[in-house]
Amino acid sequence: MRGFRERSTVEEALTAALDGIGRLPAEAVAVMEAAGRVLAADVESGVDVPGFRRATMDGYAVRAEDTYGASSYNPIPLHVLGSSMPGGEAPPEIGRGQCLRIMTGAPVPTGADAVLKAEDTVGSEHRIEATAAVPVGRNVGRIGEDVATGDQVLPAGRRLLAQDVALLAAVGHNPVSVVRRPIARIVVSGDELLAPGMSPTGSTIVDSNSPMLAALVERDGGVPQIRSVPDDRQAMIEALGAPGADVIVTAGAASVGSEDRVPVLVGELGELAVHGITMRPSAPTGVGTVDGVRVVILPGNPVACLAAYDFFAGPVVRSLAGRATDWPYRSIERTLSRRLVSQVGRTDYARVVVDGELVEPIAISGSSVLSSVTRATGFVVVPSALEGYSEGTTVTVHCYREAGER
């Protein structure tokens, strides 16, 4: 039982965590499944959209010059040859003095170069009169107006929005090449831990880190793979060494006590780059690599586990998933209602409650007090160069919840 040999700064630990980490290779998914995924390559369109001259208004497909001079005082008669419907049969060509009834989205027939609005006509089924002129091209969507063949539709690295998937569908791009979702193995150890869903009794506690880490990994675009292991060297070796993980996140057994096996084992099985950081909470955090897989060693106390995930594991998961490493939290500026105490040489992850224009630090009663992060609106980071922020300082709050959410 002794202290950390040499603590790393938050910046050093993050650099170690992200060292050599990049987006995973691509996989193909159906366009209907592509929302939220990250494009692995630029997408160029192989087609024009629309691929035909399309009516953008209900009315009559006409030769524009046939309508020149038309007004309600000078109606010009046109013969209605038939109609052009969306998805219907190819419409007949029209000649001088002829027109076709046409619906929005239907193909404009050969010979026609404009669509006359229905309101600018009077008449019956087979014969109408144009009561206004229409210029060439009016109400006709040109071929490739939305996307032309060869256009770059979306860039590699794009996290696909609803409208992006719509555009990929529109150009017939299917399947879609997206970054594979990283498998994040979550290794939780502790003989005192009951499985989530059980009720705590006696001197046991329920494992709250695996549901928390699973939710964080999913939020960040990863696939959680939970392994709950007993406090047993061989079981931990197996959990750290088994193939199939793109990143390993451990929770618990991270400190320097004799039962704290994870950092020691990571050093034995691979390389332990960082163990012990100048951060509160989360001092026992570590970073290593086993069999080429990055291992982020998180403290077992749930608040420290959350903070260390946010600082070091989240960026790894998001990088592998092809996302930005930035925190997925909304940032707002607020004024401190009272002093926020820290120490020079230590980065603080301070839980705060926002109340209107003010922000109040939560009185911290330990890194095991989960309710401090459920009551908090978010957190303020106090950099290691400062000994805190005085009352009245404007600080950046990283919000756990969206605006308008409870």
Place this chain on the structure above:
Amino acid sequence: MRGFRERSTVEEALTAALDGIGRLPAEAVAVMEAAGRVLAADVESGVDVPGFRRATMDGYAVRAEDTYGASSYNPIPLHVLGSSMPGGEAPPEIGRGQCLRIMTGAPVPTGADAVLKAEDTVGSEHRIEATAAVPVGRNVGRIGEDVATGDQVLPAGRRLLAQDVALLAAVGHNPVSVVRRPIARIVVSGDELLAPGMSPTGSTIVDSNSPMLAALVERDGGVPQIRSVPDDRQAMIEALGAPGADVIVTAGAASVGSEDRVPVLVGELGELAVHGITMRPSAPTGVGTVDGVRVVILPGNPVACLAAYDFFAGPVVRSLAGRATDWPYRSIERTLSRRLVSQVGRTDYARVVVDGELVEPIAISGSSVLSSVTRATGFVVVPSALEGYSEGTTVTVHCYREAGER
């Protein structure tokens, strides 16, 4: 073929869309599946967490008074009775002059009232010397320190964060009562439409609205149920009337042309409260109710469809799901690089590109141009009372993407 009888304002249409809509009834889910769901009821803890006096530091469980006066010049001997490990057997009671080796998270034995840090001791396996005094209660987490029996853990309506699920697991709350996810039936019609995944040919186009709407519904906490129907009255009646939907969103066949059956059918089968709104794009939007199920009628042009979903369908889905009706978009303030033209009496959904501190309106080439919403950073709403914004005005941009995303 005629215009809308009477257009509704955006506010009237939203009021009609949300009329009588509230969160759906509860369902039970396992705590491991609860992240992202909305709590249906307040949760009170039935237990204390921790449920036992817990060591918050590695060291020795002692009677504090035994250490009074101890220093490195006056070491006080203590007999080590054994050890207390997390999840281990119940530790033996200690008496005067006795102590137990203890690990963080382990139960503090009866008789002990403090944990002496390992660094403040010297000695061997069976006998140590305290080299510092420790006050009563130091390094001991009290029963109920995190959560006490009867405490409200989380309020009804809370959308469960990772740490919320952790806390629910910690107090043994399982299963969790959450708001049922609304089933949003997406009814897409149009004989010109090919299924998503196909390539457009001839005068066909690919249905881009169903993948887009499915992604939007999922984003908003709903379960999409896609029904692609031909331009056929009976098929549309079946799609509107079949049981099993909590909300129906239609796309296409929304205007006032003779082929535009959806508003007419909604009026025949139920009640059509709104058809035609003073908004660009999205004028053909409608709102109705069939068999007690809200029907939001969206235009078929994909940009108009997206805008109308954002304004009217999204709030319904989110309300049913127990979420806030607010847009799930980050809002930022930027300065217009050029004039944004609108019309008094019409609400505009203007797509814009943010470039540093400036924001530029995208030259609009029609509500069918999907690429305008994939190129856009987000949108600016021009209220109906204004005829636009002049260059240099500060406007609010609702961003489709998060900061740092491509």
